[in-house]
Amino acid sequence: MSDQLFLGGYVLFPSGHYAGAWRHPYSSRDWLGRGFIHEVARTLEAAKFDLAFxxxxxSYRAGFVQHGLSNAIKHDPAQVAAQIAAVTTHLGIGVTLSTSFNEPYNLARTLASLDHLSGGRVAWNVIQSQGPANYANFPRAEQLSGPELYDRGDEFVEAVVALWKSWDADALVQDQETGVFADPSLISAPNYDGKYVSVAGPLNLPPTPQGHPVIIQAGDSPRGREFGARWGDVIFAIERTPADLRAKKDDLKAKARAQGRDADKIRLFAAVQPIIGETTSIARARRDFLHTRITPAAGVEFFSQFARIDFTGLAHDVSYRSAIEGHPWNRAITQLNELLGSRIGNISISEAAIEFSTSELTPQIVGTGVEVAEQLAEIFGSGAADGFLITPTHFPGSFEDFGRAVVPHLQRLGVYRKDYEGTTLRSHLGIA
Ligand SMILES: Cc1cc2nc3c(=O)[nH]c(=O)nc-3n(C[C@H](O)[C@H](O)[C@H](O)COP(=O)(O)O)c2cc1C
Known part of the structure; x- marks a missing residue:
C-alpha cells in the first residue's frame, strides 16, 4: 500500500452522480465547446489530480435527455481525451470504451495514439455494455449477458494487449544512413483467434510511452470482480460505507493474488461526493440545496433506471414503501433503504427518488476543506481505499473548491504529494 492517496476527477456532464448538476447555479452551460473541457482539465491539473476520468x-433514454440526467449528451470520450491531453502536461486521462461496440484493432489504436500524443498519460476503462438500449445502434453486435459477456471481454482485452505489444521496444529504427525506418523482424502479428474475437495485427504503432495504457475496471458482479482482478491496474468502486469498501478491496486483492498478480500494485479508487463549505453549517446547507435542483419527475426517472422498476407513472406523493412493495429489490433499492433508515415509512416515492438522485448513493463527504480532508485521510488510513474518485455537484466549480480547500490539507496531513513526481500516469500511480 502506498502512503500517498490517489485522486481522480469524474468528468461526466451535464450531470453525473448528482442528477441536478446542470441546474446548479454555478455550473457551466457550455457543455459542447472545447473551452469547458479545457477549463476542467486545467483545474484538475492545478490541483495535482492523478487523472480525469x-x-x-x-444508449438513448428520452426521460434522461428531457431532464438532463447522466449522459443526456455524450461526446466521444476519445475526442474529449485528446482535448485534455492538448492543454495539460501531467494529468492522467481515463477513457471509457466498450468491448461490445468496438473491434480490438480500432480500440487498441485509438488508445495507443492517445498514449503517444499525451506522452504516456492514458488509461482505458474497460466496459462491457449490456441491455437492448445499448445494442440498438449496433445490430451486428452479439448481445451477451452475465458471465459470458465477461468471457468475451477477457478475449477482447487479450487481443488488445497483444496488439499493443506487437512491436518490440527497439523496432522503430529510423536510421537515416541505411534507410531502415523500422525492423519488421521485431514486429510480430498476434494472429489472435478466439471464440468471440479475432484480429490479425500487428498494430501500426510502436509501444507507447507507458509500454501500454493503464487499465481501469469497475465490474461488481462476482465474474466482474474476477475480470477486474485479472486486468485492472485501477479499480473503481461505489460503496456506501468504508466497511463495504474494505470488503470489496480485500476480495479483489485476494482474487488478484489467486491469479498470480502483485495485488499491492492494484489501486482501488472509491467514488465520493465532497460538499465543501466555508463552515460546517454552510456545507450542510449546500447539501440540502442539492435536493432543490432535482424536480420530482427527474428524480423518479433517474431512480427508476437504477431500481429497474418504472415508477414514472405513479403520483409523486405515493408512499415509497408501497411503491417498492411486491417488486424484487436490487442493490439500488436495498442500499437506499439502508440510507433512509427509519425515514422509510414516511417518505414519498418522489422524495426517496430525489434522495437517491443527489449522489446515486455515492457517499457524500460534507464539511469544511479541513473536515473533508480529514474524513478522506481517515478512510484512506483505515486501508479501505487507495484513492478517491471525486464526483462533482457542479462544473467545474466542485473541482476548483476541492483543489483550493481540500488538497492543501491533504498535503499537510502528509497523504497527498505536493507535486507530480513523473510525467506518465503509471508513474503517478506507482506502477511504472
Ligand atoms: C465509478 C464507476 C464508473 C463507471 N463508469 C461506467 C461507464 O462509463 N460506462 C458504463 O457503461 N459503465 C460504467 N460503470 C459500470 C461498470 O462498468 C459495471 O458495469 C458495473 O459496475 C456493474 O458491474 P457488473 O457488470 O460486474 O455487474 C461504472 C462503474 C463505476 C463504479
Whole structure:
C-alpha cells in the first residue's frame, strides 16, 4: 500500500452522480465547446489530480435527455481525451470504451495514439455494455449477458494487449544512413483467434510511452470482480460505507493474488461526493440545496433506471414503501433503504427518488476543506481505499473548491504529494 492517496476527477456532464448538476447555479452551460473541457482539465491539473476520468454510454433514454440526467449528451470520450491531453502536461486521462461496440484493432489504436500524443498519460476503462438500449445502434453486435459477456471481454482485452505489444521496444529504427525506418523482424502479428474475437495485427504503432495504457475496471458482479482482478491496474468502486469498501478491496486483492498478480500494485479508487463549505453549517446547507435542483419527475426517472422498476407513472406523493412493495429489490433499492433508515415509512416515492438522485448513493463527504480532508485521510488510513474518485455537484466549480480547500490539507496531513513526481500516469500511480 502506498502512503500517498490517489485522486481522480469524474468528468461526466451535464450531470453525473448528482442528477441536478446542470441546474446548479454555478455550473457551466457550455457543455459542447472545447473551452469547458479545457477549463476542467486545467483545474484538475492545478490541483495535482492523478487523472480525469471520462465515462461512456451509447444508449438513448428520452426521460434522461428531457431532464438532463447522466449522459443526456455524450461526446466521444476519445475526442474529449485528446482535448485534455492538448492543454495539460501531467494529468492522467481515463477513457471509457466498450468491448461490445468496438473491434480490438480500432480500440487498441485509438488508445495507443492517445498514449503517444499525451506522452504516456492514458488509461482505458474497460466496459462491457449490456441491455437492448445499448445494442440498438449496433445490430451486428452479439448481445451477451452475465458471465459470458465477461468471457468475451477477457478475449477482447487479450487481443488488445497483444496488439499493443506487437512491436518490440527497439523496432522503430529510423536510421537515416541505411534507410531502415523500422525492423519488421521485431514486429510480430498476434494472429489472435478466439471464440468471440479475432484480429490479425500487428498494430501500426510502436509501444507507447507507458509500454501500454493503464487499465481501469469497475465490474461488481462476482465474474466482474474476477475480470477486474485479472486486468485492472485501477479499480473503481461505489460503496456506501468504508466497511463495504474494505470488503470489496480485500476480495479483489485476494482474487488478484489467486491469479498470480502483485495485488499491492492494484489501486482501488472509491467514488465520493465532497460538499465543501466555508463552515460546517454552510456545507450542510449546500447539501440540502442539492435536493432543490432535482424536480420530482427527474428524480423518479433517474431512480427508476437504477431500481429497474418504472415508477414514472405513479403520483409523486405515493408512499415509497408501497411503491417498492411486491417488486424484487436490487442493490439500488436495498442500499437506499439502508440510507433512509427509519425515514422509510414516511417518505414519498418522489422524495426517496430525489434522495437517491443527489449522489446515486455515492457517499457524500460534507464539511469544511479541513473536515473533508480529514474524513478522506481517515478512510484512506483505515486501508479501505487507495484513492478517491471525486464526483462533482457542479462544473467545474466542485473541482476548483476541492483543489483550493481540500488538497492543501491533504498535503499537510502528509497523504497527498505536493507535486507530480513523473510525467506518465503509471508513474503517478506507482506502477511504472
Ligand atoms: C465509478 C464507476 C464508473 C463507471 N463508469 C461506467 C461507464 O462509463 N460506462 C458504463 O457503461 N459503465 C460504467 N460503470 C459500470 C461498470 O462498468 C459495471 O458495469 C458495473 O459496475 C456493474 O458491474 P457488473 O457488470 O460486474 O455487474 C461504472 C462503474 C463505476 C463504479
Amino acid at each position: 471520462i465515462p461512456e454510454t451509447v
